[in-house]
Amino acid sequence: MKKLKIVAIATTAILMVQCQDENTADIQPTEETSIENQEANLDLPVVNFTPVSNEVSPEIVKGLQNMGYDTVLDKIENLGNHYLVGGDMIVDKESILEAAHTDPKGKQRRFNSIMRCSEARDVTVRNLIPSINTQVRNALNDWNRIRGSFLRLRLVNGGNADMTIMRVKGVAGAADRPRNGKPGRTVYFDPDFYKGIPRRGERMRFVIRHEIGHNLGFLHTNEIDNQEKGQHIPGTPNRDRNSIMNSAGNLPFNPAVWPFNNFTEADKRALRKMYGGNAQNNICF
Numbered sequence: 007m008k009k010l011k012i013v014a015i016a017t018t019a020i021l022m023v024q025c026q027d028e029n030t031a032d033i034q035p036t037e038e039t040s041i042e043n044q045e046a047n048l049d050l051p052v053v054n055f056t057p058v059s060n061e062v063s064p065e066i067v068k069g070l071q072n073m074g075y076d077t078v079l080d081k082i083e084n085l086g087n088h089y090l091v092g093g094d095m096i097v098d099k100e101s102i103l104e105a106a107h108t109d110p111k112g113k114q115r116r117f118n119s120i121m122r123c124s125e126a127r128d129v130t131v132r133n134l135i136p137s138i139n140t141q142v143r144n145a146l147n148d149w150n151r152i153r154g155s156f157l158r159l160r161l162v163n164g165g166n167a168d169m170t171i172m173r174v175k176g177v178a179g180a181a182d183r184p185r186n187g188k189p190g191r192t193v194y195f196d197p198d199f200y201k202g203i204p205r206r207g208e209r210m211r212f213v214i215r216h217e218i219g220h221n222l223g224f225l226h227t228n229e230i231d232n233q234e235k236g237q238h239i240p241g242t243p244n245r246d247r248n249s250i251m252n253s254a255g256n257l258p259f260n261p262a263v264w265p266f267n268n269f270t271e272a273d274k275r276a277l278r279k280m281y282g283g284n285a286q287n288n289i290c291f
Contacts, residue, residue, distance in 0.1 A: 053174070053192075054085050054086055054087075054088070055085060055090070055176065055177055055194075057083045057090075058084055058086045059084045060084070062084055062089075066084075066099075066102055066103075068106045069101075069102035069103055069104070069106030070082065070102055072105040073097070073101070073105045075092070075097070080092035080093075080095075081093065086099075089102060090180070092226065092253055093253070093254075093259075094178070094179050094181065094217065094253075095181065095183075096182055119223060119237075120222075120223035120280060120289065120291075121184050121188060121222065121223060121281070121290060122187035122188075122290060122291055123156070123288065123290040123291065125187055125189065126157045126158075126280075126281040129157070129168045129169060129222075130161075130165075131146060131159055131160065131161050131162065131169045131170075131171065132161075132163070132171070133161065133170075133171045134172045135173050135195065137197055138195070138197050138210055138214070140207070141207055142161065142171060142214055143161060144211050145211050145214040146160075146161060146218070149218065149222075149277075152269065152274050152278070153274075154274070154278040154282045155280075155282040157222070157277065157281040168189050169191060169192070169193065169218070169221055170191060170192055170193070171192075171195060171214070172192060172194060172195070173194075173195060173196055174195070176199065177194045177195060177196050178195075178200075178213065178261060179194070179195055179213040179216065179217045180193070180194040180195075181217040182220070183220060183223070184222070184223045189221045189222055189223075190221030190222075191221075192221075193214065193217045194217075195214065197210060204262060212266040215250065216250055216251060219250065223280060224280075226251055226252060226253040227251045227253075228246075239276045239279050239280065241276075242279070243272050246270055246272045249270055250267065250269055252265075
């Protein structure tokens, strides 16, 4: 497990968490309504999760590297207009091609990859899968309870929210990345993937929390450490074996064997550095 890093890329992932003694006002339950198929009325990215080819061009590899992805350890799947990286990070082809012709070391790369401070103070989240309302609500509360951060995630019942959780059959969990100072727009999830496994509700909560982390700007913690992969968050350790943002990509594709744990102290420090403190001490802009 390597350094905690902020997203310099499009992202996605799988993980776990529970919160401890942080206190803030919890998100209250939302009304269970039949909204699961309303995504057709929303301006959300359409992703086909069926690979269309086994080929990944050198230009795509270069673009992903410039965006901060690990193209050595992470599997890259060609979905047509999007690529799936590391099993749960969605990246659109247009952004990859643009990054292939962009200097990866510019300061703007980091700023474009996380939220503005003002956006982090009120992130609206809409869940289109009523059966997991409890898990979504708990996952949002887990993030909100971390002391010293002004990040606030707010569950809403309608409209075009900042972030939308939608069902895609067979997808254990996948996410987007921040763009133009706003959070990643979509979390893709299929609760049926977790049927019949022990502690199903807890595991879904952990994965939803992890995927939201990508939309907030966090990369996988346990990625190879090199200058082309993301940006290290100052004040966090070189290794964190229990980080909630660790990838399960090197484990069997079976949620029953994926580890899960609470936010580590390093996870909390990373969030405070990204979206906490004051303008002189945090990374957001």
